[in-house]
Amino acid sequence: MDWLPFLWLIFSCMNLTLLGLNFYEFLGFSDLEADYLNPYELSSRINYVIVPEYLLHGALCILFLMTGHWIMFLLSLPTAYYNLKQYLSNKHLVDVTEVFKVVSTEKKARLIKLGFYVIFFGLVITRLALSVVSAVFADDEDIVAWSTIY
Amino acid sequence: MGPENPNRPNYPLRPAATPFASQQSSTPFLSSGPVVGSEAPAFRPGPPSASNFQAPPFAGGPLVGTEVPAFRPPPSIRSGEVARPPPPSSYGTPTSGFQRFQNPPMPSAGQVPPPHTSLTGQPFIAPPTRPPPGPASLFSHPQQPLVSMGSPPQSIKTGQPNPNIPPPADQRFSTPRPSSQPSSPPTGTSYPAGRGTYPGYANMQPNSVSQAPPMQPASFQMQQGGYGPPMQSASFPLQRGYAPQTPPTSLLAQQRGYAPVPPVSTSSGLYSGNQFQQHGIAPPGAPQQGLAEDFSSLSLGSIPGSYDAGLDITALPRPLDGDVEPKSFADMNPMNCNSRFLRLTTSGIPNSQSLASRWHLSIGAVVCPLAESPPGEEVPIVNFATTGIIRCRRCRTYVNPYVTFTDNGRKWRCNICSLLNDVPSEYFAHVDASGRRVDLDQRPELLKGSVEFIAPAEYMVRPPMPPLYFFLIDVSISAVKSGMLEVMSQTIRSCLDSLPGSTRTQIGFITYDSTIHFYNMKSSLAQPQMMVVSDLDDIFVPLPDDLLVNLSESRSVVEAFLDSLPSMFQLNMNVESAFGPALKAAFMVMSQLGGKLLIFQNSLPSLGAGLLKLRGDDIRVYGTDKEHTLRLPEDPFYKQMAADFTKYQIAVNVYAFSDKYTDIATLGTLAKYTGGQVYYYPNFQASIHKEKLKHELTRDLTRETAWEAVMRIRCGKGVRFTSYHGNFMLRSTDLLALPAVDCDKAYAAQLSLEETLLTTQTVYFQVALLYTSSSGERRIRVHTAAAPVVTDLGEMYRLADTGAIISLFSRLAIEKTLSSKLEEARNGVQHRVAKALREYRNLYAVQHRLSGRMIYPESLKFLPLYGLALCKSLPLRGGYSDVQLDERSAAAYTMMALPVKSLLKLLYPNLVRVDEYLAKTEEFDTKKRLPLTVESLDTRGLYIFDDGFRFVIWFGKALSPDITKNLVGEDFATDFSKVSLSQRDNPMSRKIMEILNQCRKSDPSYFQLCHLVRQGDQPREGFFLLTSLVEDQIGGANGYADWMVLLYRQVQQNA
Known part of the structure; x- marks a missing residue:
């Protein structure tokens, strides 16, 4: 039972990274809107991180599945599907020539994703805490019983 | 009698105003027009001083009152002085609808607000101004039965019996009469007649002569066509202008009115209306006429739903005079820039978001910043040598005729953000009593809507670039065989003398087939040296310089090259085209300076980066969701290249010649995002197309070009440009990057309201194009225009500009073809036209019986036809078999850049x-x-x-x-x-x-x-x-008449 806290630690780290990446992208788009950034720079910045972001999320998703965290896996699935769809229809990269036409929708998408990751992060942190608690007080019957509810 | 007239009646009439107002308030349409008038009584009675008269809002008001919405004759400017002499009054009064537009210029600003405040306070008291006409028509009433000629026209005009009116009419009878009689008994008859609201026949004549001339013939014809022969099922009660006041038409109309053969059910409805009105209850002509004259209409659909509806094809409106620019825009503000530079889809900006949402024709502008001016009207050049260019501190607006100087000339108020700025001491001039600067006539920037400033060093990020022309020429077998190479070389050679930029011009060439050929044109050489690079994967430039040379220094080498070019490749049998790598090579050579890249492409790029597949024009794809992908660039390489080109100030013009599929959709992106242009010569044959290529290439090379330009459109508070359409790339939300601009390029932009309610009276627009001229000067071309804010939808329609609307529509539709099917793009156009007409109909449907008739504002009478023509234009026409894909794409790229006039000519x-x-x-x-x-x-x-x-x-x-x-x-x-x-x-x-x-x-x-x-x-x-x-039925598309019927039905739905 010792590995569980570590697993959750890894999950929370990944989640935090995703959160950071999304925030970075969101910031990029708002900077573009406010004219702090030109489209060339924006597209090169975002296109640089977008594929790693998708891969990271995919990894997180698969890791949930492998470790048998069904609920978490199902929760992360919609975003994974969205990412995959974007990737397959070749819309994931920022098109420098038309970026101003999509900037508001992209911003909205990033904001939703950001919200999703924040909630997800809350869940992951809770589970991390619980797993730590349960590992430390492994003998305490009550807590173990309580943590299994999740 | 003239001068006192407006004064006298006022006192007695005033009381009468109120009853009216209340009755009239029920008719929504009057809201805008009369509103202006309403100010009048409020002010007049007190001091009938001269100053009052001069203030535009009053002039027309008291005289005309409700006719306000009715008349829309040109002379809007005159309304100011018009108040006194009666004959002009008939002229001036009509304009009262326009008066607001005269408010905007700042001189009058001081006087205007009060009326307006009173206005907003009680918007519905509008019609108080009516009294004067009221009594007039009352006077006539008793005569009506006698003058049987007079009334029918009126009733035709008003056409639709208005159930609301009769009771008020009665009241009118009783109230105003006593009041008006004392005021001016002798003038009573003649004076109202001058207003044209009067149904009296005899009085009409002089009146119609003075007023009607422009409209008369048209309406006369119309009526003839429509009514003359009774058996014609089509009736065309074109309710335009003053037609019915003219004796001949009234005759005709009468004929029709009594003709017992009304096969059209709807028109019989009208007849009854006529009779109804004739017999005494006769609502005062004024209001109704006002309403009726607001729109033009077209009768159709005798039997609802049948196709052979009584639509008289000859009566349909057609733009046979070409594009007629709406006069209103330039006229209402003489200081506005000419409409060849800037055209608004409607010159009346809606004052609220709710009003804007009812305007379905997109509020926007079409800008052609460098449009060619006829001789004598050149844009003046202003050099603020030491002062620096005067701009607003906050919004960076350039000084323009609409700024106001205050504080005795020490400060100026920005017209766009209303910030008070200091006037630099070098620019200071005293201000006279009326707020004008004393040196006004020496300051073109304060007089003209279009000026050009010479920009100082702050406006340069690098020294102004020289004009630079770089040629990327396909020399594969097809280029040689078709004779393109020869024609092109000859043309370039003949243009060498007339390239802009005199001694500064730079020039360079690259040719390519399966390899890339560079040419060393160093001036010391006698013959150009050719260097061949065959490594397509890793392109390098064999010489650091001398590939791009100064034309005047290397003139003989360039000439030698152009002379020998056709013969050099005469025996070339190479069929490949390493276009992508050649493009990269050109980019490397040009990126130092920027400039114009002319690409002559003869076949599908087949080697190296950016090679394109023969994805072809697949019939199976049409009608599916993937249809639009054919029209999209296939390889992101081209978009990326285009973005890089723009970044380095390179404009690309693509000349494509192939007889086979060349994927113009993809190649064209190069031009689209660099502010360039696509020229397409399908199946080029030197013997046939020589002249065309020669002329167009010459034009491209020699027309005045603005280099490394950026353009921004500023507009007043509360409105914002949200999207831009044309060939350019956006560098930030509102900054258009244009590596090269010339007079043949126009850009469209859409506007949206940011605030729910606009509080200003006027919205100002300022187009600023910062560029480097061919002579190496940094310049800023500034166009300024003012447009009034209106509170009424009818007003927006009145000020609409079909040309600008269609130009914007065509761009939107073409953009739509890139993301959906052609069918959907066409439907989009149709729906928008139908929605606009429906909204317009809703404006009038309450007061008028409109069954069987389609109504549209005079300003938009060609909108349906142009909409139809747009649906039949190359980019949108039909389906797979109707137009070849390449031609479609080429036409789309061309139409995205066309100025309004050329576009309308192309459509019709x-x-x-x-x-x-x-x-x-x-x-x-x-x-x-x-x-x-x-x-x-x-x-x-x-x-x-x-x-x-x-x-x-x-x-x-x-x-x-x-x-x-x-x-x-x-x-x-x-x-x-x-x-x-x-x-x-x-x-x-x-x-x-x-x-x-x-x-x-x-x-x-x-x-x-x-x-x-x-x-x-x-x-x-x-x-x-x-x-x-375009008016015929072609393939599956509608003919004009069918299209009108179709639109009519759509308008009827949920009307």
């Missing part, structure tokens, strides 16, 4: 008959255009069809062989596809060439190649001419 081309002229000696009149339908073509005639891009000369079957022989020579019986029209030694031939040259000269941006077509010579005739006759 000119068709003129010339055989009669050829036989006789009279002066040729290009104005005699014909409707674009097969019916216009007489088998005995010779016609010229001109859409600005090509001529089609149509020979009727029964055309006298004499003419044919004179024009095309002895071989007139042969196949016309092999015959070209050239000058022959006979007067007829000379004459027709003269006509053609005249047409070409009128718009030199493209060259119209002549296609000769003989009647019945299929498929040639169909291909060249019949598919372009």
Whole structure:
């Protein structure tokens, strides 16, 4: 039972990274809107991180599945599907020539994703805490019983 | 009697105003017009001083009152002085609807607000101004039965019985009469008559003479066509202007009114209305006439739902005079820039978001910053040598005629953000009593809507670049075989002298087939040195410089190169095209300076990066969700290249020549995002297309070009430009990057309201184009315009500009074809037109019985037709088989950049008959255009069809062989596809060439190649001419009449 806290630690780290990446992208788009950034720079910045972001999320998703965290896996699935769809229809990269036409929708998408990751992060942190608690007080019957509810 | 008139009645009449107001308030339509008038009584009675009169809002108000919305004659400017003399009053008064527009200029600003505040306070008291006309019409009432001639026209005009009116009419009878009588008994009759609201026949005549002239003939004809022959099912109560006041029309109208043969159910409705009105209850003409004159209408649908509805095809409106720019825009503010630079889809900006949402025609602007000015109207150049350019501190607006100087000339108020700025001491001048600067007449920037500032060093990020032309030339076998190479070399050579920039101009060449050839043109060489790079994966530039040379220094080398170019590759059998790598090479050479890159491409890029597949025009894809992908660039390489080109100030013009699929959709992106242009010559043959290529390439090389430009459109608080459409790339949300601009490029932008309610009276627009001129000066071209804020939808319609709307629509529709099916794009256009007309109808449906009639504002009378033409234009037409994909894409790229005038000509081309002229000696009149339908073509005639891009000369079957022989020579019986029209030694031939040259000269941006077509010579005739006759039913598309019926039905739905 010792590995569980570590697993959750890894999950929370990944989640935090995703959160950071999304925030970075969101910031990029708002900077573009406010004219702090030109489209060339924006597209090169975002296109640089977008594929790693998708891969990271995919990894997180698969890791949930492998470790048998069904609920978490199902929760992360919609975003994974969205990412995959974007990737397959070749819309994931920022098109420098038309970026101003999509900037508001992209911003909205990033904001939703950001919200999703924040909630997800809350869940992951809770589970991390619980797993730590349960590992430390492994003998305490009550807590173990309580943590299994999740 | 004149001068006192407006004064006198005022006192007694005032009381009468109130009853009216309350009644009238129920008619929503009056809201805008009369509003202006309403101010009048509020002010007048007190001090009838001269100053009051002068203030525009009052002038018309008291005189006309409710007719306000009715009249829309041109002389809006005069309304100021008009108040006094009665004859002009008939002129001036109508304009009161426009008066607001005179508010905007700042001088009057001080005077205007009060009325307006009172306005907003009680918007519905509008009609108090009516009293004067009221009594007038009352006076006439008793006469009406006697003057039977007079009333019918009126009733026609008003047409629809208005249930609301009669009771008020009664009241009017009682109230105003006593009051008006004392005031001016003698003038009573004649004076109201001058207003034209008066139904009295005798009085009408002078009136109509003075007022109607422009409109009269038109309406007269219309009526004749519509009503004259009773059996005609189509009636056309075109309720335009003053028609009914003219005796002849009234006669006709009467005829119709009493004609017992009303096959059209709807018109019978009208008749009853007429009679109803004639018999006494007769609502005062004023309000109704006002309403009626607001719109034009078209009768259709005798039997709802039947196709052969009584639609008189000849009566449909057609833009046979070409594009008529709305006068209102320039007229309402003489300081506005000319409409060739900036056109708004409607010059009335809605004051609220809710109003804007009811305007379905997109609020926006079409900007052509460098439009060619006719001689004498050049844009003045201003040099603030030491002062620096005067701009607003906050919003960076350039100083313009609408800024106001205050604090005795020490401060100026920005018209866009209303910030008070300090006037630099060098720019200081005293201000006289009226707020004008004393040095005004020496300051073109304060007088003219368009000026050009010379920009100091702050406006440069690098020294101004020299004009630079770089040529990327395909020399594969097809280029040589088609003769393109030869024509192109000759043309460039002949243009060397006239390239802009005199001694600064730089030039360079790269040719390519499966390898890339660089040319060292160093001035010390006698012959150019050719260097071949065959490593396509890792392109490098073999020489650091000397690939791009100063033209005047290396002139002889360049000439030697151009002379030898065709022969150099004469025996080239290479079929490959390493376009992508060549593009990269050109980029590397040019990136230091920027400039213009001209690409001559003859086949599909087949080697290296950016190679394109023959994805072709697949019929199976049409109608599916993937249809649009055909029109999208296939390889992101091209978009990336285009973005890089723009970044380094390189504009790309693509000349494509192939007879096979070349994927213009992909190649064109290079031009689209760099502010360039696509020229497409399908199946280029030097023998046929030589002149066209020569002319267009010459034009491209020699026209005045602005380099490394950026453009921004500023507008007042509360509104914002949200999207831009055209060939450019956005560098930030509102900054258009334009590596090269010239007079043939226009840009469209859409506007949205940011605030729910606009509090200002006027919205100002300022287009600023910062560029480097060919002479190496950094300049800023500034166009400023003011547009009034309106509170009423009818007003917006009145100020609409069909040309700008269609220009914007076409761009939106073309953009839509890139993300959805053609069908959907066409439907989009149709829906928008229908929605706009429905909204317009809703404005009037309450007061008028409109069944069986389609109504539209005078300003938009051509909108349905242009909408139809747009749906039939190359980019949107039909489906797979109708237009080749490459042609479609090329036309789309072209239309995205076309200025309004050329676009309208392309959509509704000119068709003129010339055989009669050829036989006789009279002066040729290009104005005699014909409707674009097969019916216009007489088998005995010779016609010229001109859409600005090509001529089609149509020979009727029964055309006298004499003419044919004179024009095309002895071989007139042969196949016309092999015959070209050239000058022959006979007067007829000379004459027709003269006509053609005249047409070409009128718009030199493209060259119209002549296609000769003989009647019945299929498929040639169909291909060249019949598919372009937009009013006919072609393939599955609607004809004009059907289209109108279709629109009418859509308008009816949920109306």
